Amino acid sequence: MTATTPARRPDAAPRAADWVSCPGCGWLLYRKRLERNLSVCPECDHHLRLGARARIELLADAGSFTERACPPGPADPLAFSDLRDYPDRLAEAAVRSGETEAVVTGTARIGGTAVVLAAMDFGFLGGSMGVEVGRRVSAAADLAVEQRLPLVTVCASGGARMQEGVLSLFQMARAGQAYARLREAGLLSVCVLTDPTYGGVSASFATLATVLVAERGAHVGFAGPRVVQETIRAELPDDFQTAEFLLAHGLVDRVEGRAELRPLLGRLLRLHARPEPDAPAPAAAPAPVLREADPWDVVQRARVAERPTTLDHLAGFDDFVELHGDRTHADDAAVVGGVASLGGRTVVVIGHEKGHTVRERVTRNFGMPHPEGYRKAMRLMAHAEAAGLPVVTLVDTPGAHPGPEAEERGQSHAIAETIMRSSRLRVPVVAVLTGEGGSGGALALCTSDSLLVSENAYLSVISPEGCAAILWRTASAAPAAARAMRLGAGHLLASGIATSVVPEPPGGAHADPAEATRLVREAVAAELDELCRLDVGTLLARRAARLSRIGGEDARPLRVVAPGGDGRAAR
Numbered sequence: 288m289t290a291t292t293p294a295r296r297p298d299a300a301p302r303a304a305d306w307v308s309c310p311g312c313g314w315l316l317y318r319k320r321l322e323r324n325l326s327v328c329p330e331c332d333h334h335l336r337l338g339a340r341a342r343i344e345l346l347a348d349a350g351s352f353t354e355r356a357c358p359p360g361p362a363d364p365l366a367f368s369d370l371r372d373y374p375d376r377l378a379e380a381a382v383r384s385g386e387t388e389a390v391v392t393g394t395a396r397i398g399g400t401a402v403v404l405a406a407m408d409f410g411f412l413g414g415s416m417g418v419e420v421g422r423r424v425s426a427a428a429d430l431a432v433e434q435r436l437p438l439v440t441v442c443a444s445g446g447a448r449m450q451e452g453v454l455s456l457f458q459m460a461r462a463g464q465a466y467a468r469l470r471e472a473g474l475l476s477v478c479v480l481t482d483p484t485y486g487g488v489s490a491s492f493a494t495l496a497t498v499l500v501a502e503r504g505a506h507v508g509f510a511g512p513r514v515v516q517e518t519i520r521a522e523l524p525d526d527f528q529t530a531e532f533l534l535a536h537g538l539v540d541r542v543e544g545r546a547e548l549r550p551l552l553g554r555l556l557r558l559h560a561r562p563e564p565d566a567p568a569p570a571a572a573p574a575p576v577l578r579e580a581d582p583w584d585v586v587q588r589a590r591v592a593e594r595p596t597t598l599d600h601l602a603g604f605d606d607f608v609e610l611h612g613d614r615t616h617a618d619d620a621a622v623v624g625g626v627a628s629l630g631g632r633t634v635v636v637i638g639h640e641k642g643h644t645v646r647e648r649v650t651r652n653f654g655m656p657h658p659e660g661y662r663k664a665m666r667l668m669a670h671a672e673a674a675g676l677p678v679v680t681l682v683d684t685p686g687a688h689p690g691p692e693a694e695e696r697g698q699s700h701a702i703a704e705t706i707m708r709s710s711r712l713r714v715p716v717v718a719v720l721t722g723e724g725g726s727g728g729a730l731a732l733c734t735s736d737s738l739l740v741s742e743n744a745y746l747s748v749i750s751p752e753g754c755a756a757i758l759w760r761t762a763s764a765a766p767a768a769a770r771a772m773r774l775g776a777g778h779l780l781a782s783g784i785a786t787s788v789v790p791e792p793p794g795g796a797h798a799d800p801a802e803a804t805r806l807v808r809e810a811v812a813a814e815l816d817e818l819c820r821l822d823v824g825t826l827l828a829r830r831a832a833r834l835s836r837i838g839g840e841d842a843r844p845l846r847v848v849a850p851g852g853d854g855r856a857a858r
């Protein structure tokens with residue numbers, strides 16, 4: 288692996304000059320004005336590169352950074368020499384950057400939350416990772432584990448350092464195992480990907496963080512664009528490997544301008560600080576209010592375009608940071624998710640999203656997920672489990688997307704795996720059926736400890752139209768099919784599939800969306816109060832018993848099986 292970086296002009300002009308030429312648009316910018324603008328060109332929004340100290344100043348609360356003293360590492364393990372001796376290059380890099388290596392680490396506070404912070408300096412030999420960088424980054428992760436602090440890294444690197452040969456390459460493994468322990472400890476890690484991040488850094492700790500935030504305009508990839516172009520000899524898209532390209536391909540959670548980085552980190556860190564809610568005594572569950580409803584009326588109300596969607600429900604939560612992408616292929620707009628706060632409790636939320644207007648509904652594929660939507664859901668579930676956060680799902684989909692591309696990418700497996708993982712998640716899972724519950728595509732997000740069903744929502748093995756077309760031989764028999772299949776909250780509750788019913792305002796949720804979302808929030812908060820009291824063993828045993836009982840003759844109330852658990856330790 289070589290230091291592969293995009294062909295870009297090096298950082299700004301000499302320190303003394305009052306004027307800087309923007310590498311993006313060539314405009315001459317007054318240095319002081321540029322610095323006031325966080326080194327973002329006011330003319331073209333080009334984000335100029337920043338050194339490690341400037342990054343720390345940008346992100347950490349004023350005066351909160353304490354650098355970790357790092358004893359000097361092996362200076363030149365291979366006694367490497369090309370046109371110049373490696374020690375000479377190191378000495379020159381130190382003078383030019385003012386740093387002793389390509390990464391600066393320490394502790395700091397961001398938005399009031401204590402963190403371990405590691406910032407890379409591209410000005411030090413292109414931010415390349417040799418043994419010392421690997422050592423410092425791994426030590427930062429170890430420190431985070433030891434002090435139970437989140438780890439924030441800011442990456443800028445051309446890749447592994449050639450002058451340290453294969454020793455450099457193996458720093459990827461060293462950093463990888465350090466991050467594995469961070470994940471096992473349930474600690475949050477956030478990586479800010481800045482321009483440029485490539486090669487051995489990109490393919491190790493830079494992309495192993497729980498949350499990946501790319502700075503606007505940053506180029507991030509494995510192989511540099513010149514290498515890619517010379518290998519495949521084809522034109523690359525203009526946005527190849529840009530932050531925006533990464534977001535569209537599901538590879539990062541968010542793209543942010545420089546000014547938005549600090550506030551976003553502050554929110555994420557606060558959400559993961561997990562303050563205990565003021566444990567209110569759980570209210571006795573009110574008897575479900577269930578108005579008699581004709582199944583066909585329920586189907587029609589569940590489909591009303593003005594009915595609150597997942598994002599409407601989340602807008603009423605105390606905070607919500609949306610996280611994007613499946614880290615593999617794409618960001619499916621039909622499934623939204625992220626980290627949210629509800630009643631003082633942080634939760635991971637995942638839901639189908641339909642949108643309201645025609646344009647929104649087309650963009651969101653009418654709430655019909657592709658496999659990448661379910662893979663995003665699984666990624667977020669894994670984060671919830673690692674961080675010990677409960678999961679809340681909001682279900683509203685006509686079904687999973689039926690199409691050749693979904694089949695090519697394994698729709699069945701994506702749904703099956705989502706169901707399986709949620710059946711054994713070691714954190715509470717509350718599902719709310721808020722609208723349409725179309726078949727397996729809905730069930731993927733319904734496998735839970737509690738299934739709350741909105742008064743005008745339904746779960747169905749096939750759409751009433753589909754059922755009518757097959758069995759009645761005409762889709763116009765849909766109302767009869769809806770009644771025959773007993774669609775609606777009443778049957779779900781009676782059969783033990785739903786655990787409670789969430790009332791809706793008279794006329795349906797669309798008649799008073801604000802009230803409808805409030806009722807859902809309250810129901811979810813009450814459910815969480817109840818479930819979060821259970822230890823992991825009880826939770827899993829109850830969930831298994833609940834799922835096994837569905838369709839059986841035993842419709843008795845929930846029984847707690849094997850109190851104290853399944854033999855494994857609770858977190």
Ligand SMILES: [Zn+2]
Binds near residue numbers: 309331
């Ligand atoms: Zn510019």
